[in-house]
Amino acid sequence: MNVLSFPDAAIAETAPETVRDWLRGGDEIALLDVREEAFFAAGHPLFAVNLPLGRVEELVAGLVPRQTAPVVVYDNGEGLVRPAVELLGQLGYTAVSVLAGGLEGWRASGGELFIDVNVPSKAFGELVEHVRHTPSLPAEEVHARIARGDDLVILDARRFVEYKTMSIPGGRSVPGAELALRVRDIAPSPQTTVIVNCAGRTRSIIGTQSLVNAAIPNPVFALRNGTIGWTLAGFDLEHAASRTAPDFTEANHAQARHRAQELAEKTGVRFLSLPRFRALESRTDRSVYRLDVRSPEEYEAGHLAGFRSAPGGQLVQATDEWIGVRHGTVVLTDTDGVRARMTGHWLRQLGWKHVYVLDEWAGLKQETGPQPVLLSRPLTTVSLITPADLLAQIAAATPPLILDLASSRAFRAGHIPDAVFVSPTDLRINSGLPASRQTVLTSPDGVAAQIAARHLAANGVEVKVLEGGTEAWKAAGQALETGLSSENTLSEPVDIYKRPYEGTDNAREAMQAYLDWEFGLVAQLERDGTHGFSVLEA
Structure with a gap:
């Protein structure tokens, strides 16, 4: 680890070759890309983890639980590295360095760049199919079997929310880890064909291979290319389906275990x-x-x-x-x-x-309830405003400026009327706010808003935070607006990469390009050489 000179002070740097040695050698390393997700998805090292600067304090404790673990940070020249390193130091991380040369340094040193998100898992799925020849059927064949009334079940291995948005007609939601546990009760006859699908390829392949590995007696196939392949073949998808798996029986559970x-x-x-x-x-x-x-x-x-x-x-x-x-x-x-x-x-x-x-x-x-928020340091006391008081202020002659730090996806789905979207990263870097107008920060549960308020207060900017966030506003019976446009945003919505396999408004060209990219991942893995994957042989 050498020392990299910055205008203000020296920060340790780690060479790309050293990072690759750690990855190949089995040493712990967190390689953090502190850009927004859309930029991350345009190109990054295989095992880089996207942690935007504005979300570091909110998410790093879960992603990097040991504060003495080696952490290497990079961007692509946007100026995010220094504030990220300084913040990680404030949070107690003691082995933080920057990637020498940033993203360009990685590429120039011979490092492979991968596009899209969750790439290790997707590349691994392609490798599994390549090695195991995971059985699959094209959409046309599955459609014909459904039309004939063949004895088959279609199991959607995605999250229920994705299944509900769009699914293969007649399919039921059985998220990936549930497949081996429940399939024997869903298809008790060994003659029943089991077809596993997702939106694209990975969860179809892994789900199908899970059932092959689990040695179920049924014929089992992945729906080739998932709902993307189904759509490209010209077939209609079902929407708002709610079919799920039955409870498993004791005898079948014993076999599965x-x-x-x-x-x-x-x-x-x-x-x-x-x-x-x-x-x-x-x-x-x-x-x-x-x-x-x-x-x-x-x-x-x-x-x-x-x-x-x-x-x-x-x-x-x-x-x-x-x-x-x-x-x-x-x-x-x-x-x-x-x-x-x-x-x-x-x-x-x-x-x-x-x-x-x-x-x-x-x-x-043991505990009950939703997952608690993991923070690297406790939230400090900030000036709070209740939903009722905010409603009253909105009706005043000079309403407050309401800044919403939700993701652009969540903001688009529902936000307080007249709220303005701003990314936590932009608010951290550009903390100037109108001095003549009271500002109220909100976020879905209020946590991101409280974190931002602390940072602003440290820079002499005082704001209020909506107590309980937008969820409390909604729980109080107040209405939400939808949509995101140039009229209600201070930040470009680059915090979210538009996945070509989610939602119902994807262009055919984007879906086909995504499939073509997935097909090339095995070759890219070979060029990269850091993956360490080892597919179980039959």
Whole structure:
């Protein structure tokens, strides 16, 4: 690690070659891209994790739980690195450096650049199909089988919210980690064909291969290219469907657990007793991620304290949204003995060396309710305003300026009337606000607004924060507006990359380009050489 000179002070730098050595050697490293998601998606190293500057304080504790873990930060010359490094230092991170030369330095040194998001998981899915020849059927064949009334079931491996937005007609929602647990009850006859779909390719491939690995007796196929392929073939999608999986029966559960145990052992997943779990938690030389892979509803009904909700299918599909330190230690848990083992057997193939399953809950503290917000430092006292008082001020002769720090997607879906969208990054970098007008900050739950208010106060700018955020405003019975335009934004909506496989308004050219990109990921992995993936052979 050398020293990089900045105008104000020296900041440690790490060479791209060193980062690649750490990735190949199994050393812990968090490579953080502090740009907004749209810029990140345009090109980044394979194992970079997107953590925009304005969201660092809100999200870094979950992504990088160990403050002594090596953290390497980069941008593409936007000037975000210095404030990010300074902020991480304030939050207690002690091994922070910058990537020498930034993104351009990575490319110039021979590093591969990947586009899109959740790329490690997507590239891995393509490798799985390449190695295992995962069976699939084109949309035309599946459509014909449905029209004939063939004995088949269609299982949508995405999150329920995605399934509800658009789905294959007749399909039911069975998110990825649920497939091996529930498929025997959904299709009890071994003659029933099982077809697994997602929006594109990854979750279809991984879901199908999960069932092949689980040795179900049924013929099983991925819907080739998912709902994108279905749409490109000219077929209609269903909207607002609500079909889900039935409860699993004891006999089928026993079969599923037995096979999941075999797969976990075969791939090197380890199992924790309570004393070993406590010993692992106490270690200061490892970044430990404690993840509950059950459904969000089960998690809220009761979970182990300190565990985050990470439904198994999504965890495999988007590992970098939960785990920010490559080669960190992962502890998975469930209440059925299937989902954690199946998820673990995939994480091991994804190159995570330290994957454990915890079955014992007795003696550990349990909690209910949604996942708590993980912050690197407590929120400070800020000046709050209630929804009722804000409503009164809006009706006054000089209403306040309401700045909403939600994501542009959330803002577009619903915001306080006359609120203005601003990204937390822009507010952190450009903290000047109109002196003649009171400013109120809000965000979905108020956390991002309180974090921004602290930063503004440190720079001599006083604002109020809506108590409970926009969720409290809505809970008080107040109306929301929808939409985002030049009239209600101070920031470009570059915080969200428009995925060509989400929503119902994607251009055919964008969907086809996305598929073409996925097809090329295996070759790109070979050029990159840092992935460490190892696909389980038959």
